Amino acid sequence: MNSTQPDYWEQAVSDLKKKDRILKRIIPLHSEKKLLSSESPFITLANSIISQQISTKTASIIWGKFVKIFGQSPSPKDIIHNKREELMSIGLPKRKVDYLYDLAIHFHEKKINPDKWIDMDDESVISELSSIKGIGRWTSEMFLIFNLRRPDVMPLDDTGLIRAISLHYFSGEPVSRFEAREVSVAWRPWRTVASWYLWCSIE
Known part of the structure; x- marks a missing residue:
């Protein structure tokens, strides 16, 4: 786990606080928190698949059970050689188990090249990741943020981020993707950083 902030973080924080009065208020409240990232592309993607369309709390519980089976650093081979029933027993639906197997096969057979x-x-990364079952734009964007640590990712399909934008910028009123995108224009080229602090604000 990489616990150091990306090189661009300090500059991004400075720029965002100047550009956005709401972020100027939110960022200092979470200054001690860090964007932790997994150094393993496979583990990051496996975690993202498990976390799809469920709460952070539920995802954390299931991931904990997953780690009990495979350890902290599971390999693609570990997944391939495991019985699907055991994965389903920790709370994963068959669909997600299938996705994890396809992910493992892509890595094990070198159908993709993370290097x-x-x-x-x-x-281009999103396009390549989409060849794996169960990995759409949201999962790819989470990978860009939490593994590759790209600075300007705006995950418009993330319900938590949309909820935070609604809360802080629209007084809790429903927010469309278009409206969220319009708000984020001012955050460029640091939309990852803005998104991360907004996530922190609703934890």
């Missing part, structure tokens, strides 16, 4: 992702632009 190249560091040099690829965001959309």
